[in-house]
Amino acid sequence: MKSSEYDLELTRRYLDGDATREEVVELEKRMLADPQLRKDFLSYSRIDASLPGVVNDSGTLLDYEPVRKKPQRSMAIVAVITLSFLLLAQLLNRPWTDKNRQEVARFGKIENCRWTNQVNIPLSGDSVIEGQRIEISSGKVELIYHNGARMELTGPCIIETISEKETFLTMGSIDVVADSPESQGFMVRSPTSIFEDLGTAFSASVAPDGLSRLEVSDGKVNLIVEHDHQHQLLQAGQTILVEPGERKILTRIESGDDSKDFRFPTIVPPNNQDYADISQGFASASVGRGLLRSRPNWTVNPKSILDGSGQTNQDSPQESVFFENDVKNGSLLIDLGKAISIAKINSYSWHQHNRIPEHNERAQQKFTLFGWPDKELPNLEIPPRESGWIRIARVNSEQFFHVKKLDNRPSQQACSIFASKGEIGEYRYLLLEVNGPTFFGEIDVYQAE
16 A cells, blocks of 8 residues: 555544544545545455455455455455545546535536546536536636636546636636626636736646646736735736745746846846846856857857846847857856855847847747856756756746747846745755857845845
């Protein structure tokens, strides 16, 4: 059995008849969320049914097998196993059959949907009740809540309806419209945070590894990572990502005004007041892996990402840091001189070719940011995940801006990485594993106060 000792203890208490009502409810919730626990529950039930014969030296653990049961015990054993299967079936199907749970919504449109649970397939108009778990592997499903909120699931997706104003998104993508007075305050919980509607329309997604994303298309949404953390208020057009892990690291990506002033909605422009600016005399930048672009009359200088300013125009290779065209991946290394507590890291890019529109791909930011606290560096030729680097955040502005055509890729972009509470961590080195032709103009590193 692979379930935790706590889960198995709850199972034992239930089978022994010692579980309180609260423990039964908790066991139900855990079994709904954990397929392994459901399997272990059945195994435990079968063993439990066979134990009387073992204790009395009148049987073995195989006595629960139908062909080996002794007549005098068969009915009791079958009863226990049957009750176990009935409980499991009840747990798996309870959202559809439990009359004590309130109806909170109804199924709307169901398009080309493939359901994970093929036993109870809902139809348009069917009820959705408290605690119901909805799992689809493909297609789209619409939920219409009684308070006026509407939600569309896109497979693969797993949600659980906690109440008419609260849903837990385990994995996948949903679109929510909660624009009525009754639906204001509608909340979507994820493994990392809570998205609280303030009369709006928004999208939320959770990757299989727990990376959560919130995108506001209308109105405002309050992002709550923990109630004692600083809340983030997002307005229409803004998006934020929350990394899983003990430290909740947030990532904002925004498009600029395409001017040398690098103006963004909330992210500050490049400046020379950050800890890593070369004018401060603490930090340096170099190539960790790969080959930067060079020409006979100029060479890309990695230190230019620490000079306190971005590019002065939209097509300025000499003021940008980028890799050779045939180098698809590389890494930039920032040495802060000593380990410091980091509050925020901002990166800026800008490019739009005067004659070749498709070259605005050089504005994209696609990288993974890692940190290293010690003075001695690991081998930079070994992938960071294998050499012990600590992953801080992942950035993909192409996905962020839903880039499908050239005309919807912003040519000036900024990314801000910070913690929802306290600092990002204490690091001496920062490593950007870059995937793409980004023209970086500046990277600012702010020390925590």
